[in-house]
Amino acid sequence: MSVDFLHPGEGVVIDKDVPALELRGIDKRFPGVVALDNVDFTLEPGKIHALMGENGAGKSTLIKIMAGVYGKDAGTIRLRGREVDIKSPRDSLKEGIKVVFQEIALISEFTVAENIFLEGYPTGRAGSIDWKKIRADSAALFNRIGFNVDPAARTGSLPVSQQQMVEIARALAHEARVVVMDEPTSSLTPNEVSLLFTVIQRLASLGIAVVYVSHKLDEVFEIADTVTVLRDGRHISTKPIGEHTSDTLIQDMIGRRIDNLFPRQRGAAGSKVALSVEKLSTAKKLDDVSFEARAGEVLGFFGLMGAGRTELAKAIVGYDPIISGKITVDGSRLAPHDTRTGVRLGIGLLTEDRKSEGLMGELPVYQNASLASLGAFARLGFVDKAKEHRAVQDYVDRFRIKTPSLFQQVKNLSGGNQQKVLISRWLMRGLKVIVVDEPTRGIDVGAKSEIFALIDRLAGEGLAVVMMTSEMPELLGLSDRIAVMCEGRLTAIMSRDEATQENILNAAIG
Amino acid sequence: MSLASTASAKTQPSTLARLFARQELALLVCLILVLAFFSVTVENFFSVRNLTNVLGQASLPLIAGIGCAVVFISGEVDISIGSLLATIALPLIIIMNDTNSLLLGVGGALLFGLIIGAVNGYLTAYAGINSLIVTLGTMFIMRGGVYLYTGQRAIPDDASLDSFIALSDGRLFNIMPYSAVIAIILLVAFGYMMRHRPFGRQIYAVGGNQEVARLAGYDVRRVKFVCFIISALLATVAGIILAARVGSAQHTAGLNFEFQVVAATVLGGVSLAGGIGSLTGMALGVLILQFLSNGLRGLGLPTEWQLVITGMIIIAAVAFDEAKRRRANGG
Ligand SMILES: Nc1ncnc2c1ncn2[C@@H]1O[C@H](COP(=O)(O)OP(=O)(O)OP(=O)(O)O)[C@@H](O)[C@H]1O
Ligand SMILES: [Mg+2]
Numbered sequence: 001m002s003v004d005f006l007h008p009g010e011g012v013v014i015d016k017d018v019p020a021l022e023l024r025g026i027d028k029r030f031p032g033v034v035a036l037d038n039v040d041f042t043l044e045p046g047k048i049h050a051l052m053g054e055n056g057a058g059k060s061t062l063i064k065i066m067a068g069v070y071g072k073d074a075g076t077i078r079l080r081g082r083e084v085d086i087k088s089p090r091d092s093l094k095e096g097i098k099v100v101f102q103e104i105a106l107i108s109e110f111t112v113a114e115n116i117f118l119e120g121y122p123t124g125r126a127g128s129i130d131w132k133k134i135r136a137d138s139a140a141l142f143n144r145i146g147f148n149v150d151p152a153a154r155t156g157s158l159p160v161s162q163q164q165m166v167e168i169a170r171a172l173a174h175e176a177r178v179v180v181m182d183e184p185t186s187s188l189t190p191n192e193v194s195l196l197f198t199v200i201q202r203l204a205s206l207g208i209a210v211v212y213v214s215h216k217l218d219e220v221f222e223i224a225d226t227v228t229v230l231r232d233g234r235h236i237s238t239k240p241i242g243e244h245t246s247d248t249l250i251q252d253m254i255g256r257r258i259d260n261l262f263p264r265q266r267g268a269a270g271s272k273v274a275l276s277v278e279k280l281s282t283a284k285k286l287d288d289v290s291f292e293a294r295a296g297e298v299l300g301f302f303g304l305m306g307a308g309r310t311e312l313a314k315a316i317v318g319y320d321p322i323i324s325g326k327i328t329v330d331g332s333r334l335a336p337h338d339t340r341t342g343v344r345l346g347i348g349l350l351t352e353d354r355k356s357e358g359l360m361g362e363l364p365v366y367q368n369a370s371l372a373s374l375g376a377f378a379r380l381g382f383v384d385k386a387k388e389h390r391a392v393q394d395y396v397d398r399f400r401i402k403t404p405s406l407f408q409q410v411k412n413l414s415g416g417n418q419q420k421v422l423i424s425r426w427l428m429r430g431l432k433v434i435v436v437d438e439p440t441r442g443i444d445v446g447a448k449s450e451i452f453a454l455i456d457r458l459a460g461e462g463l464a465v466v467m468m469t470s471e472m473p474e475l476l477g478l479s480d481r482i483a484v485m486c487e488g489r490l491t492a493i494m495s496r497d498e499a500t501q502e503n504i505l506n507a508a509i510g
Numbered sequence: 511m512s513l514a515s516t517a518s519a520k521t522q523p524s525t526l527a528r529l530f531a532r533q534e535l536a537l538l539v540c541l542i543l544v545l546a547f548f549s550v551t552v553e554n555f556f557s558v559r560n561l562t563n564v565l566g567q568a569s570l571p572l573i574a575g576i577g578c579a580v581v582f583i584s585g586e587v588d589i590s591i592g593s594l595l596a597t598i599a600l601p602l603i604i605i606m607n608d609t610n611s612l613l614l615g616v617g618g619a620l621l622f623g624l625i626i627g628a629v630n631g632y633l634t635a636y637a638g639i640n641s642l643i644v645t646l647g648t649m650f651i652m653r654g655g656v657y658l659y660t661g662q663r664a665i666p667d668d669a670s671l672d673s674f675i676a677l678s679d680g681r682l683f684n685i686m687p688y689s690a691v692i693a694i695i696l697l698v699a700f701g702y703m704m705r706h707r708p709f710g711r712q713i714y715a716v717g718g719n720q721e722v723a724r725l726a727g728y729d730v731r732r733v734k735f736v737c738f739i740i741s742a743l744l745a746t747v748a749g750i751i752l753a754a755r756v757g758s759a760q761h762t763a764g765l766n767f768e769f770q771v772v773a774a775t776v777l778g779g780v781s782l783a784g785g786i787g788s789l790t791g792m793a794l795g796v797l798i799l800q801f802l803s804n805g806l807r808g809l810g811l812p813t814e815w816q817l818v819i820t821g822m823i824i825i826a827a828v829a830f831d832e833a834k835r836r837r838a839n840g841g
Pocket of ligand 2 (some may be wrong): 059060061102182414415416
């Protein structure tokens with residue numbers, strides 16, 4: 001009656017007529033927030049069910065209830081027709097519900113292989129752990145999926161994308177009936193995404209019910225059989241994907257239409273050089289990179305995973321050491337590996353990895369947002385709280401950051417809303433150059449359009465925006481000029497008019 | 511291409527194992543340096559007699575150190591072990607004096623230790639009180655209780671059972687003190703548990719990241735609870751050996767013992783933050799400190815200086831460790 005991805009086909013007898021999982025009338029409240037309000041959600045065996053909605057709509061909360069992380073305030077859960085009480089992650093795992101969480105949940109000191117079998121170690125003689133089997137099975141699992149991850153690596157030493165692959169593999173290492181993936185592709189390359197889709201389709205063909213959460217419409221149209229949309233904690237619609245177009249899906253998600261994702265308001269870029277990078281090389285990756293960014297322009301950097309965009313971003317704001325090269329911000333030389341002068345000269349970085357490099361989960365929203373610009377609110381050495389709160393509130397309104405108040409701890413916000421808080425932090429501080437690394441990762445369409453408009457406005461106000469992105473529409477829609485990287489080298493710089501999808505991809509391959 | 515993709519995955523030991531191997535190797539080198547230095551400078555230092563004597567002395571911190579390290583790895587601390595050493599001597603000696611039975615005395619002591627461990631574990635894991643505070647509290651309560659009960663007079667071991675006395679001065683094959691043999695057996699057993707039993711790995715996982723451990727289906731509270739019981743039971747074993755050595759239950763037994771153990775554990779690379787370190791490291795930490803103090807005494811250095819030097823070594827070792835770890839994570 002069960003399915004093990006490592007040994008597909010073994011004893012698979014799944015009754016296709018009984019829903020794999022049925023949630024009815026689920027309510028969940030947090031202090032000041034109704035996260036779920038009478039939500040129904042039914043999963044059919046062998047079907048891929050997309051769960052969509054804006055940041056803070058309640059997707060992750062619904063998943064965490066299935067996973068036993070949160071208890072529900074009301075409602076019932078049925079597994080294959082039988083009512084169950086899921087009180088802890090252990091109960092949920094035992095019932096074969098495997099979740100890939102939005103935030104990476106791995107023990108960083110453990111090896112990849114051990115993390116994959118964390119939920120249940122294969123044991124041999126007298127209950128001792130069979131390490132050989134763990135290593136062999138995890139290697140086999142990666143082989144089968146096609147992911148390139150070293151099972152013997154220390155998990156914490158891997159880049160986020162590979163950790164995400166470990167998370168995915170882990171959900172497949174044990175018997176499963178329901179596999180839930182909460183934004184599993186947020187840091188994967190297109191190639192890895194297509195590998196994942198093959199896996200998902202295979203899971204479905206084995207009779208497993210799959211839940212897929214994503215903000216990427218094209219992914220959902222490619223993979224899903226059914227789509228459920230949540231908005232403000234309420235169930236809006238459940239339809240076969242065939243009955244949706246992008247427009248109807250967006251309409252369901254945000255309750256309004258978006259006509260133009262990339263409205264250009266700003267004028268042409270100036271000629272003043274705001275940032276100049278000459279012959280920059282680092283020990284890790286970058287090799288002789290030179291470019292200039294002008295005040296008022298958006299310079300988009302494209303590249304495949306491992307091309308070195310994140311490294312470049314970190315090096316030019318003084319975050320990482322460099323071997324050779326010269327960085328000049330607004331005419332002044334930036335000492336390498338020195339974020340202090342970077343801040344003073346007015347260059348800031350919006351990181352890709354918000355959890356470890358940016359947000360302080362325990363602190364309230366307003367402190368996280370104002371952290372980099374406390375000087376602006378200072379009066380006689382004290383922070384003028386009222387002014388600080390007004391400024392933060394302004395950003396909360398502008399970005400529609402969903403939070404019950406400015407005093408909510410940031411860790412309690414939904415993933416996308418955390419990202420918005422981080423963006424506010426850097427925008428609040430007057431900057432001359434802002435480097436953004438994957439600014440819309442995990443952000444819903446509605447907020448995306450606001451962030452695009454904001455980037456446009458920042459450039460319009462005279463900032464130089466250096467944008468690292470792997471999203472082609474974003475690159476083409478926003479940039480004045482496009483730089484392409486491959487394996488640490490800059491392979492092309494072209495104006496927006498010269499750029500086509502084809503010559504960008506060619507340059508990215510090298 | 512990324513780093514991982516080129517490594518030949520299957521044959522290599524894990525990065526973590528390599529890191530630990532190096533860490534333990536560094537400690538081993540330190541130990542050998544200490545031994546070499548004093549062998550040259552102190553007469554009779556490198557003799558079977560002296561080395562096995564030191565091992566005998568080291569057995570108490572080694573045994574209690576296992577528990578200390580296990581609790582550290584689970585992400586908590588237990589500083590009540592010194593007082594526990596003194597406390598469990600009471601049921602031990604009293605029962606032996608009454609019944610003339612080592613078995614009953616040891617059983618009573620272990621039962622007492624189990625209760626203390628359960629109290630520490632319950633208050634920390636289930637009631638959610640900080641473990642430093644909990645064990646600081648039980649440390650004072652037990653010490654005070656022993657003072658009250660004994661009226662600050664030692665309760666002598668009147669039964670004088672041979673088997674009990676052997677714990678203090680008996681030697682296996684006339685060479686190795688029994689207490690050191692017990693320490694080695696416990697070290698091997700618990701070392702195996704920490705590496706190769708699911709429960710041992712659960713302890714590492716809970717200390718490494720509690721939330722992740724919970725998501726993996728672990729009963730975080732139970733794991734911590736059991737760690738405190740392990741710690742208390744091992745401290746009880748150490749306390750039984752100590753009582754045999756001093757031949758009585760004393761209110762001052764094991765004073766400051768917890769700090770000696772914590773120092774050696776930290777020196778051995780077991781992180782207070784949880785999830786990092788090994789029993790081998792802890793054992794090497796204990797041996798380094800024991801041989802160091804034995805050697806310094808041999809050189810005629812006063813105890814005051816031994817304390818100062820021990821303190822400096824611990825800070826230097828942890829600072830070195832921290833620097834290394836930071837480099838490993840940054841790269
Ligand atoms: N532990 C918590 N404490 C308080 N509020 C919470 C908690 N977890 C979630 N919330 C709130 O519940 C609402 C739903 O959040 P949820 O994480 O489910 O959103 P989501 O749909 O997954 O969004 P995203 O696309 O940004 O990940 C949000 O308003 C969030 O702030
Ligand atoms: Mg979410």
